[in-house]
Amino acid sequence: MAGRGLGSLRKGDAVKACVSRAPVGRVRVLIVDDSAMIRRMLRDGFEADGRFTVVGAARDPYEARELLVEHRPDVMTLDVEMPRMDGVTFLRHVMRRIPTPTVMVSSLTGEGKKVTLAALEAGAVDIVEKPRGIAGGGLKAVLEPLCDRVVAASRARVERHHGRPVARINASPHPASQALAETSDKVFAIGSSTGGVAALTSIIPRLPPAAPGVVIVQHMPPGFTASLAHRLDEASAVTVAEAQGGERVRPGLVLIAPGGDRHLRLIRRGGHYIVTLEAGEPISGHRPSVDALFASVAKVAGANAAGALLTGMGRDGADGLLEMRHAGARCFAQDEATSIVYGMPGAAVANGAAEAAVPLDRVIPVLLSSVTQRFSSF
16 A cells, blocks of 8 residues: 555546455445454444445555455445544545445444534435444344445445535525515425435525425434534524424424434424424334324425425335325425435335425425415415
């Protein structure tokens, strides 16, 4: 590796890479972590799972760079905090030169959450909590869910991620701002999962100050949604906050469901919409669940709502969006061309929940238009 830095990681290297031979159909994974114990634990877990071939394990980004060029893996697991170069900086190099589906393996520390969120914005597909040990259910119980998510991440189309950092949008008057200010009983509901942090980072700063209240479920581990809300708030003309429960959904406010063990739902109290956080079993495999949010929006807001289902694995939100559409809401899905993973929005198109599939940069305009057009038709 002498004389070669990460700057020598060229796009051409991806074509010239010497791909390792692996059984057909297996996911080829590269492990990057500075902890020898974690590298061994992940390797053992992947090798015990018949779906994987481990093509290499690197202790830092410089070793990982050589293995990426040599093996061109289907997916990479990446530590957040490492010596010599942090995971986010390395990921930005990778996404520019050899886009590779990447799962961040993070300790849920305060600094770890902050850096991991930056990695998601830089193009990482998913977050998993770093295994802490094998007590209780043993190694299989610790790693089985991680393996499932790494398999799913390997199918992501990360070449569609542009890696744009959060940039504050100039809050100049929006042509619909005055009309929107008069429609305070309207609500936008948005659901997203894999690739959703980058998608939300792209669209939320485009909301005008008087936009209808927005409620969001983004699948994330506990603790990350507060950091996401803070970053979006700094970049937006609207106020963005993690929901605490009991808040009124009002113009200019975006509320994000906290990751954890409660569902975000909408209720009606007098003339206002209020968010609640309710304990319950996972719905569509998730808690909080997009289906749970969308079903509540359909029930209490009906035609006063508009919904959008963005990039994500699985189908959470597709049935709830269909309920919203049946209740009279305007409903949309992100199109396949701009989705990192077309699972959730694709399911909404397939079941008829989405009246249209739109590029990511058109999501906010179509939501705003759906409200102003309906309002002007009264």
